[in-house]
Amino acid sequence: MTPATRDRLVGVAMRLFALKGYGSTSVADILHEAGANSGSLYHFFPTKQDLLLAVLDRYRQGIGPMLLEPAWQGVDDPIERVFALLARYRQHLVNSECTYGCPIGSLALELHEPDPPVRELLAANFDGWVAAVERCLDDARDRLPADIDRHELAVFVLTTMEGGVMQARTHRSLDTFDASVNRLRDYFRRLQQAKDR
Amino acid sequence: MTPATRDRLVGVAMRLFALKGYGSTSVADILHEAGANSGSLYHFFPTKQDLLLAVLDRYRQGIGPMLLEPAWQGVDDPIERVFALLARYRQHLVNSECTYGCPIGSLALELHEPDPPVRELLAANFDGWVAAVERCLDDARDRLPADIDRHELAVFVLTTMEGGVMQARTHRSLDTFDASVNRLRDYFRRLQQAKDR
DNA sequence: GTCTATATACGGATAGAC
DNA sequence: GTCTATCCGTATATAGAC
Numbered sequence: 229m230t231p232a233t234r235d236r237l238v239g240v241a242m243r244l245f246a247l248k249g250y251g252s253t254s255v256a257d258i259l260h261e262a263g264a265n266s267g268s269l270y271h272f273f274p275t276k277q278d279l280l281l282a283v284l285d286r287y288r289q290g291i292g293p294m295l296l297e298p299a300w301q302g303v304d305d306p307i308e309r310v311f312a313l314l315a316r317y318r319q320h321l322v323n324s325e326c327t328y329g330c331p332i333g334s335l336a337l338e339l340h341e342p343d344p345p346v347r348e349l350l351a352a353n354f355d356g357w358v359a360a361v362e363r364c365l366d367d368a369r370d371r372l373p374a375d376i377d378r379h380e381l382a383v384f385v386l387t388t389m390e391g392g393v394m395q396a397r398t399h400r401s402l403d404t405f406d407a408s409v410n411r412l413r414d415y416f417r418r419l420q421q422a423k424d425r
Numbered sequence: 426m427t428p429a430t431r432d433r434l435v436g437v438a439m440r441l442f443a444l445k446g447y448g449s450t451s452v453a454d455i456l457h458e459a460g461a462n463s464g465s466l467y468h469f470f471p472t473k474q475d476l477l478l479a480v481l482d483r484y485r486q487g488i489g490p491m492l493l494e495p496a497w498q499g500v501d502d503p504i505e506r507v508f509a510l511l512a513r514y515r516q517h518l519v520n521s522e523c524t525y526g527c528p529i530g531s532l533a534l535e536l537h538e539p540d541p542p543v544r545e546l547l548a549a550n551f552d553g554w555v556a557a558v559e560r561c562l563d564d565a566r567d568r569l570p571a572d573i574d575r576h577e578l579a580v581f582v583l584t585t586m587e588g589g590v591m592q593a594r595t596h597r598s599l600d601t602f603d604a605s606v607n608r609l610r611d612y613f614r615r616l617q618q619a620k621d622r
Numbered sequence: 623g624t625c626t627a628t629a630t631a632c633g634g635a636t637a638g639a640c
Numbered sequence: 641g642t643c644t645a646t647c648c649g650t651a652t653a654t655a656g657a658c
Binding site: 233264265266267268271272 | 641642643644645
């Protein structure tokens with residue numbers, strides 16, 4: 229069965245906001261691609277921004293099933309899971325010729341003064357991502373220095389992904405993304421070596 | 426003498442694009458704040474995008490005099506210069522209550538499929554920034570492992586800044602920026618320790 | 623180079639029948 | 641819940657006098 233109209237609208241909006249940005253996606257674009265009419269959309273969502281909130285909520289709920297589970301298929305080592313997650317973003321860049329990166333990061337910088345509910349959902353998406361990485365680091369705590377701040381380190385992994393994706397899109401090249409992940413990998417190696425002693 | 430109209434338009438556009446974004450800044454906003462009329466702007470710039478190109482070019486030319494020189498006042502140590510540069514972005518966040526970060530990064534993610542000249546000027550801005558950091562690292566080469574890729578490391582510094590700024594703006598808090606810079610500092614410490622042995 | 627007035631398109635959102 | 645038709649503001653850009 230084809231998804232109900234509301235879900236279809238959210239799905240199309242998710243796709244188009246990621247592809248073209250929030251401001252550059254018109255309500256008419258969404259209606260056209262979803263095969264719906266203005267009246268339907270405004271029946272479910274009072275404003276375009278409410279549709280954005282639904283999109284951000286779907287991203288947040290999808291962190292586990294849509295992002296982590298596929299990325300971690302067949303990867304059990306917690307530190308390798310961190311880098312498998314980064315590899316997934318790399319694959320998105322490859323598939324899109326370096327035009328598609330992290331939709332949350334793009335929206336976070338596109339919307340300069342977002343209304344509080346929007347900003348909070350963006351932050352909640354980052355928090356969920358960082359928390360998942362932090363659980364990996366906790367699982368690997370025996371291989372890291374005891375005094376390392378694992379929350380800071382998890383934030384730093386997200387920083388590396390977002391900063392690397394931004395530069396890759398701008399240069400239309402994977403080089404800067406790979407350089408960033410290489411340096412993060414080197415940092416992890418040195419942390420693990422410090423533990424060995 | 427008050428700046429010539431053209432320069433004033435570029436200056437106002439630079440400010441408003443950084444504050445509100447490119448798409449959310451109307452030509453009328455710029456004209457109003459610059460005290461100019463439509464005819465003047467379109468006399469100098471055929472389209473709004475040409476004005477953006479002038480803004481990006483001014484950023485690029487300003488990397489030395491407007492960014493590096495102020496950040497490096499009284500700082501001679503090349504590695505401290507890297508962190509002084511990051512501290513300058515932190516200060517921008519403080520001054521703006523975490524709303525103003527890096528205008529180049531914001532534009533890079535706001536414009537999803539920029540016309541080639543725009544994308545190239547964004548990339549040139551990143552290149553100039555990275556090259557400056559790389560020169561610092563070259564100046565400190567004796568304190569870093571001989572086999573470290575200093576270009577990758579310079580890219581990683583920009584990655585840290587951009588990723589940290591993005592999260593700080595989203596959380597309206599310096600914590601994630603500070604966490605990222607702390608981890609980068611720890612990485613540098615470990616690189617220098619590796620050299621000592 | 624600068625001014626005013628305006629063309630023209632498209633945006634989000636609404637009205638009201640079905 | 642869905643449809644068509646449309647309101648109305650604002651956007652970029654232009655025309656042509658001065």
